[in-house]
Amino acid sequence: MPELPEVETIANGLNRRVAGDVIESVWVGAKPEPLKSPAGLIASTLEGSRIERVQRVGKHIVFSLTGKQMQPADFIVHLGMTGRMLVGSPEDEMMPHTHFTAKLVSGKELRFVDPRRFGRLEVRDSRFAGPGTEPTNISAEAFAELFHRSKAPIKAALLNQKILHGIGNIYADESLIRAGVRPRRRANTLTRSELNKLHASLQKVLQEAIRAGGSSVSDYVDAVGEKGFFQLRHRAYGREGKPCLKCKTPIKKIVVGGRGTHYCPSCQK
DNA sequence: ATACCGACCTGTCAGC
DNA sequence: TGCTGACAGGTCGGTA
Secondary structure, three states, X not given: OOOHHHHHHHHHHHHHHHOOOEEEEEEEOOOOOOEOOOHHHHHXXXXXXXXXXXXXXXXXXEEEXXXXXXXXXXXEEEOOOOOEEEEEOOOOOOOOOEEEEEEEOOOOEEEEEOOOOOOEEEEEOOOOOOOOEOOOOXXXXXXXXXXXXXXXXXXXXXXXXXXXXXXXXXXXXXXHHHHOOOOOOEHHHOOHHHHHHHHHHHHHHHHHHHHOOOOOOOOOOOOOOOOOOHHHHOOOOOOOOOEOOOOOOEOEEEEEOOEEEEEOOOOOO
16 A cells, blocks of 8 residues: 555654654554564563654654663554554544554554554664665666666566665556556666656656655555545556546556556557 | 565455 | 455565
C-alpha cells in the first residue's frame, strides 16, 4: 500500500503532531506480532523516551528518540501493504487489527493497525539509513549510474529497494508511462536520454503525489485518517482497458517481476 | 551474482 | 445466498 509519497505524508503528519512529545507507556498486542525486535525491547526503549522528530526513510517511518539517559534510538515502522500509523486520542474506537499503541504525555495516542500483518516494528540504537538511495534528490548522473548495468526489467529494478528505496508498484508504473519506457525493457538497454527522462518523470511524479497527499487506492490514509487524492491523476496504475490519456490506446495489464503492471503499448517503447 | 517464485496474512470482489 | 479463487500498495528466503 504505502509507497514513498504515502509514507512521507504520514511521517510529516506524525512529526507535526508528536515531535517533542514523550512516550508514557506502550502496549504490544496479540500473538504472532509483526515485529522485528522483541516486544519487551520495543517497550523498554520507547517508554520514557522523547520523540525528537519523525521522518521518512525509503518506505519506513523513523521516530528519532532520545532516551532517559539521553542515548539516541530509532523506532522504525514499515507499513507493509495495509499498515496504518495513526495519532489520535485514547477514546477513539479501537480498530480491529490494532497491534501496537503508545500513550503520550500530551494525552495523544499512537496506534499501529495492520490487517495483513506485513508491517514491521523495530528499534535500533543507531541511525537508520534505509536499504538504498533516496530517489527524491538523486542527480540524473547518479541515477543513470545505478541502472545502466542492471539486466533486470527496468520495472523490477525500480522496485528493488537496495537500489533506490521508496518506489513501489504504483509509482514504478506511473514514472514509466510518463517517461515513455516499457516496463519489460532490460535496464541496461535504456539510452542515456531515456534514463534522463525516467529520472525526471520519477522525481516529478513523486513530488506531485506528495503534494496530493499520496494515492488512496483502497485503504491508504494518513496519520489522522485522511485519504490522499493522487489516484485521480494515475495514468497507468489501475487503468487497464481504459484509454491512454495521451493517445487513447487501451492501457494493458501484464505481470513483471511478479507484480501487476500497467502500461500504454503505444506511448511506451 | 542475479532473477524468478512462493510464502507470509487478511480482506474484497468477481464469477459461478 | 454462499462458496471458491484471484488479487491487492511489500519483502524475504530458497532455488535455479
